[in-house]
Amino acid sequence: MDNKITDKLRILADAAKYDVSCSSSGGKRKNENKGLGNAEGMGICHSYTEDGRCVSLLKILLTNFCIFDCAYCVTRKSNDIKRAAFTVQEVVDLTINFYRRNYIEGLFLSSGIFKNADYTMERLVRVAKKLRQEEKFNGYIHLKTIPGASEELIKEAGLYADRLSVNIELPSEKSLKQLAPEKNYAEVLQPMGAISKQLVLAKEEQKLFKSAPAFAPAGQSTQLIVGASAEDDRQILQLSNQLYKGYNLKRVYYSGYVPISTDIRLPIITEPPIIRENRIYQADWLMRFYGFDVQEIVDEQHPNLDLDIDPKLSWALRNRHAFPVELNTADYELILRVPGIGVKSAKKIVSARRFAPLQFDHLRKMGVVLKRAKYFVTCQTKSLQRQDFDSHYIRQKILFGGGSVRSALLTQQLDLFQQAS
Incomplete structure (x- = not known):
């Protein structure tokens, strides 16, 4: 591979790791001593199909240049990082070459924003179109939809991509204005609505005509950053619930905020809130598959999830x-x-x-x-x-186990005595 392309791949694959709206293994296992396979993370991530198959995706940005200056984003324009950009043909060639070597089964393509939303979205669509029409590529394609892009480009993207996603990023308009003042919810929700509308229309057309083209058959997803702003878990889950019901989303992905900036608007943390992120995923699962309402999981008395138990x-x-x-x-x-x-x-x-x-x-x-x-x-x-047994006893027993029932009861009684004294 050309050294110039390798450098671009290193930069733009690393920048893409912050977008979790396609499932990634998170593995970093290197291939040593001529072993089989490599999970070092040079742009390869793993996603799961509806039937449970694990597929490997080339996960990259088209560019890490960006006109926006979002406080939480590593590619924001004020950040002093090395910049790079692929051409449309370079992404196509990389995808085909990696596929032929059996490194990948598909492509996850996102991007910073070059000049404006349509300028960038048009290039993302061209990549997918070239892969489908010129290279006859039938692997999985996930395209990131740029907020503010025209409905015509979104519709065209859905004809070539298996899944589309629009990142809502932050759980409230207030936080978005504070940390990403150049963005607004309207520009994010507009393409979500357009995708949802096209998904419904495509299904109706396919009922009437078997040859009707599919539109983003794997649906749409989004990403919410957890911990970069002050919203509690109740606000996050309420928003997710609204997105599932109002925009027919397949998945809402949650990304614990990675402390990559010293911006005073951001919280001071040393590592991502991984446990909180995991609990929110579990709550999301309860809403989607277990029949729980948001208010049953979190309410005014319990606005945040318990970090110790699921x-x-x-x-x-x-x-x-x-x-x-x-x-x-x-x-x-x-x-x-x-x-x-x-x-x-x-x-x-x-x-x-x-x-x-x-x-x-x-x-x-x-x-x-x-x-x-x-x-x-x-x-x-x-x-x-x-x-x-009361709830406190059961909680302690499940968390810590061991010991006899009698000793656990004595511990429970001691706790109650200390609370009363």
């Missing part, structure tokens, strides 16, 4: 009146709310109990995490654990 367990401990759940008779929706029982296990429970009453040994074989579930379920009215 949000499902947190909800269960706050709602002990809903338990225990008798697994031989309870509705599927209620079984889903039991800590330690996932979607697959819940389906197995509902299916298996049609043939014979369930016992706890059956649950173990189904993959139920009884360490958690035993405090919240019964099988034929029998329980593995006393159901009259």
Whole structure:
């Protein structure tokens, strides 16, 4: 590979790592001693298809030049970094060459903004168009949609890309004005709305005409930065819920703020809030697959997620009146709310109990995490654990384990005594 192209790839692949709106493995394993494979991160990330397959993507920026000066962004115009830009043909050639060497199965292409939104978006579309029409490339393509780009360019992008994404970046208009004053929510939501509209139209056309062209068949996604601004988890999840319902998003990705700037408008932190990011992902999962409403997960009394335990367990401990759940008779929706029982296990429970009453040994074989579930379920009215323990005791027992019930109860009583004194 040409040294000039290699330098560009190094710069623009590294700059692309901050965009998590396509799933990335985050791996950094190097290939040493002539081993097989390489996860060092030269622009290769991993995403997952709807059927669960893991695909490798070339993840790069078209350029890290940018006309905006967003405080949280490594490519902002005031940042003193080495700049680079690919031509349209260079991206096409890299994608095809990497694909032929079996390094990748697709392309994730984002970009800083050259002159304006349309100027940049037009080049992103040209890359996808060349790959599809000239190179007959049928691999996965994920294109970043530039806020403020025209609806015509967005529509054309969806004809060539499998997925489109528009990064909303911050959880409120107020924070966006403070940290990225040149941007506004209207310019972000406009392309989201255009993509959503085109997705609906394309589905309707395909019902009438089988030969109707598909539009971004993998849907659209977005990214929210967690920790760069003052919003609590409740505000973040409420926004995500609105985006899922109002714009038919496939995924909202959450990115813990990486401290890359000394801007006084940003919080002083030494490392990204990884645990908080993980808890928000878990809460997002509860909304999408477990039937939870936002207000059940976070509310005015609990605006932030518990960092020590997952949000499902947190909800269960706050709602002990809903338990225990008798697994031989309870509705599927209620079984889903039991800590330690996932979607697959819940389906197995509902299916298996049609043939014979369930016992706890059956649950173990189904993959139920009884360490958690035993405090919240019964099988034929029998329980593995006393159901009259208070929430504090259960929390401590799940978090720390070990020790006898008696010693745990003594610890609980001591805690209560200290709180009262």
